[in-house]
Amino acid sequence: MKNVLLVVLSTVLSLVAAEAVVRYIDGYALFTMPLREATWSGEVKSDLVDQLPVAAGVQKDWFSVDPPALPNRRPVPEAWQKLFHAIEDNPVGGMLFRPVDIFKAWNTAFAGDPCKHRILHFAPGQLYIYDPADGKPTPPYRFLPNATFPTGLVTNQIGWRGAPIEEPRGDKTIRIVFVGSSTTVDYHHVPFSWPELAGHWLNVWAKAKGLPFHFEVLNAGRESIISTDIAAIVRTEVLPLRPDLVVYYEGGNQFRPDSIVDSVPRGTPTRPNPQGEIPQWLKVAARYSALAGRVRSALVAAAEDGREWPKPDYKVIWPADLNEQDPDLSYPNLPVNLNTIQRDLDQIRTDLATVGSDFAVSSFVWFVKDGMVLDPVRHRYILEQLNINNYPFRYREMERLAQFQNRLLAKYAAAHGLPFVDIARYTPFNPDFFADAVHTNYAGTRIRGWIAFNQLLPTVEKHIADGSWPRPWPAGAPRELPTFAARHITFDCGQ
Numbered sequence: 001m002k003n004v005l006l007v008v009l010s011t012v013l014s015l016v017a018a019e020a021v022v023r024y025i026d027g028y029a030l031f032t033m034p035l036r037e038a039t040w041s042g043e044v045k046s047d048l049v050d051q052l053p054v055a056a057g058v059q060k061d062w063f064s065v066d067p068p069a070l071p072n073r074r075p076v077p078e079a080w081q082k083l084f085h086a087i088e089d090n091p092v093g094g095m096l097f098r099p100v101d102i103f104k105a106w107n108t109a110f111a112g113d114p115c116k117h118r119i120l121h122f123a124p125g126q127l128y129i130y131d132p133a134d135g136k137p138t139p140p141y142r143f144l145p146n147a148t149f150p151t152g153l154v155t156n157q158i159g160w161r162g163a164p165i166e167e168p169r170g171d172k173t174i175r176i177v178f179v180g181s182s183t184t185v186d187y188h189h190v191p192f193s194w195p196e197l198a199g200h201w202l203n204v205w206a207k208a209k210g211l212p213f214h215f216e217v218l219n220a221g222r223e224s225i226i227s228t229d230i231a232a233i234v235r236t237e238v239l240p241l242r243p244d245l246v247v248y249y250e251g252g253n254q255f256r257p258d259s260i261v262d263s264v265p266r267g268t269p270t271r272p273n274p275q276g277e278i279p280q281w282l283k284v285a286a287r288y289s290a291l292a293g294r295v296r297s298a299l300v301a302a303a304e305d306g307r308e309w310p311k312p313d314y315k316v317i318w319p320a321d322l323n324e325q326d327p328d329l330s331y332p333n334l335p336v337n338l339n340t341i342q343r344d345l346d347q348i349r350t351d352l353a354t355v356g357s358d359f360a361v362s363s364f365v366w367f368v369k370d371g372m373v374l375d376p377v378r379h380r381y382i383l384e385q386l387n388i389n390n391y392p393f394r395y396r397e398m399e400r401l402a403q404f405q406n407r408l409l410a411k412y413a414a415a416h417g418l419p420f421v422d423i424a425r426y427t428p429f430n431p432d433f434f435a436d437a438v439h440t441n442y443a444g445t446r447i448r449g450w451i452a453f454n455q456l457l458p459t460v461e462k463h464i465a466d467g468s469w470p471r472p473w474p475a476g477a478p479r480e481l482p483t484f485a486a487r488h489i490t491f492d493c494g495q
Contacts, residue, residue, distance in 0.1 A: 044433075044443050052450060053426060055457040058205065063450055067192055067200035070163050072146065073154045084150035086124070093122030100151050100188065103144055105130045105159070105486035110137035115493035125493070128486045138232035139225055144486055151188035158237065158481050161185050161219040162196050165241070168479045170214065174460070174470045176202075177218045177238050179230050179348075180249040183364075183438050184221030190442045195219045195247075197449030202460065205453075213470065218243075226253045227337075227344035234348045240482045242355045244469045245459070247421060247452075248348065251364025251405055252438045254337035257393040260319070260401070265312040269391040272304055304376040309387040311394050324400075327408040329415060336401050338408055345412060356471055360459065361413045362452070363406040363424035367437045370396035374431055381436040390437075421455045423448060 049063045080103065087099040096119045105128040106120065114120040114127055128144060143149075143159040156164045166173055178184055178195035186193035192200070199217025206213050218241070220233055230250060238246060258264045282295060318324065319333050327334070329342065349359050367382060372395065374383055390398060406424050413420035427433075433444030440448055463469035473479070 044446055048428065049450075051428075052447070053454065055454045057209065058454060058457065059208070062201055062204050063446070065200075065204060067196060070154050072148075072156065072164050074148050076148050076150050081150050083124075092124075093119070097122035100149065100153075102127070103147070103149050104128065104141040105144055105484070106141045107132050107137055107139065109135055110140040114489075114491055121493050126488065126490045128488055130484045130486045132236070133484075134236060136232065139222070139229040139236075141222070142237075142484060142486075143222060145483065149188060152190070153188035156218075158483055160237075161193055161221065165218065165481060166216050167481060169216070169241075169473065171472070172212050172470065173214045173216050174245075174464075175216045175218070175241060175243040176245045176247065176456075177220055177241065177243045178247045178249060179233060179238065180221045181225050181230070181253050182221070182223035183252060183440075184249050185219060185223060186221075186445055187435070187439065187442075190445055192445075192449075193219050193221070194440075194445045194449035194452060195221075197446060198453040198456065201450065201453040202456070205457065211464070213464065221249075224253070226250075227341045231344040231347045231351075235351050237482045239351060239355050239357075240478070240480065242471070242473065242477070243357050244463070244471055245358045245360060245456075246348070246352055247360045247362060247456070248345065249362040249364065249421075249423070251402075251409070252366070254341060255366075255401070255405070256336055257390065257397050257401055259335040259337070260316055260397065261393070262315040262317045265314050265392050267312060267392065269388045270310050271387075272307070272309055304383075306374040306376045306379065306383065308372075308395050309383075311387075311392050314392065316397060324404055325407065327404065327411060329408070329412060334408070336405055338405065342408075342412060349416060349418075358419075358459075358463075360419040360421055360456070361409050362421035363409055364402070365424045365427050365438065365448075366398065366402035367429070367431060367434045368395050368398045368402060369429065370394075370399055379431045379434075382431055382434055385436040385438075419456070419459045421452055423451050423455070426451045426455075 044063070049060055052060075054060060083102060084099045087097075087102060101119075102123065106114075108129050108131050111117055111120055111127070111129060114123060120127060130142065143153065143155045143161070145155055145157055145159040147153075147155050147159075149155075153161060156162055157167070158165065166175075169175060176199065178198075184193070184195065195217055196219060199215050202215040202217065206215060220238060222233075225233075227250060230248065234246065319331065319335065322328065322331050322334070332339070334342075345361065352359050368386055376383060386395065386398065402424075406422075410420050410422070412418075427444075427447065433440055433447060435441045435444075460469070
């Protein structure tokens with residue numbers, strides 16, 4: 001341990017002398033206290049941008065052009081800020097109820113009696129709730145509308161991330177809606193989500209082409225939901241907007257490798273730390289001090305080499321007669337919940353057809369590869385998500401299933417004549433663009449938005465050329481936005 005402390009001291013002195021390097025590692029100024037959300041850089045080197053494929057007519061220098069500031073961003077209410085920090089500093093229930101959850105309007109059919117709910121009983125005696133028009137418990141919540149959250153999230157009139165919705169939609173407006181979970185809504189603190197960036201570049205392209213059209217790209221994503229919730233969002237929130245196109249991006253929250261494992265071993269993850277565990281006092285201090293966080297990181301770096309952690313052995317049983325390279329969409333026992341996901345995609349596709357909207361499906365990015373070695377400090381959250389959250393599954397099974405999932409999604413799109421937005425294929429395999437194994441930092445967010453923009457452009461051009469976009473609003477069809485009324489409640493669970 002003495003040698004480790006010497007390494008730590010040497011590392012900290014080096015970091016103090018090179019603040020620019022330190023900032024790159026974790027995004028905080030050296031003596032920041034307490035820590036909140038790190039501000040990740042959005043910088044992507046020009047040589048990498050040059051390697052990303054672009055659609056015909058796209059100029060690569062557009063990548064560096066930022067969207068205009070959100071007109072609906074406003075100061076966070078002081079009471080909200082204090083409440084957010086109070087929950088953050090006094091966590092109850094681990095990750096089940098997070099500080100941001102207090103600013104969500106929870107579906108009363110989902111919430112029931114908050115004191116009896118496995119998640120909501122951890123709330124600090126207050127919640128926002130709303131009554132779903134259809135009486136169903138999905139989706140479980142909506143973001144409060146017309147708000148700026150302490151997390152940085154800005155919402156529009158119906159609680160979706162981003163700028164206000166055009167009301168009524170103009171005759172020359174092409175409306176595109178992205179649906180998905182946390183990897184679609186993106187980290188709240190980044191300036192723009194990747195769907196917003198894709199929409200911005202579509203407008204840059206339209207202006208360069210001299211087209212009379214405006215693209216309104218909306219983000220209906222929200223964290224911690226599954227395909228069934230997404231189908232409900234499309235039915236209750238998206239259909240009233242009559243979008244020209246809806247794009248589905250999700251593939252993480254129903255990703256369960258145990259679907260191909262005969263018997264999942266029990267146990268807990270074992271961190272490869274031959275030098276001893278990190279002291280508890282340092283773990284706590286690292287939550288509040290950037291300097292303490294770097295001392296912790298130095299200990300981790302001295303004890304780990306960034307390889308996959310030890311995993312128990314288990315037997316993989318691939319479903320009989322299921323072609324891994326050419327999956328049968330009708331196979332009754334597909335891995336990683338793909339039967340449920342397909343059922344929900346069918347529902348979305350059917351519902352969108354009732355208002356004439358097109359549907360596109362995207363591949364999903366998992367940052368995992370058998371044998372990969374990461375930086376144990378800079379890529380700590382990738383390592384922990386893969387080795388703790390997905391314990392005891394090995395990288396090779398996760399990589400295999402991620403590839404299978406994307407092959408099936410591609411085949412589903414082809415079978416139903418849908419555009420396939422292959423984000424996974426073109427995303428650079430570089431851990432410095434990822435915050436964990438599925439979420440990107442802001443540099444990765446820009447890359448994802450750029451790929452989506454270029455992948456969607458052929459579909460956009462086709463519909464503009466044949467005159468099918470933008471679709472005229474049907475005479476007599478209602479134009480009201482799917483707004484909702486949230487109310488604030490207080491309760492005492494006797495905790």
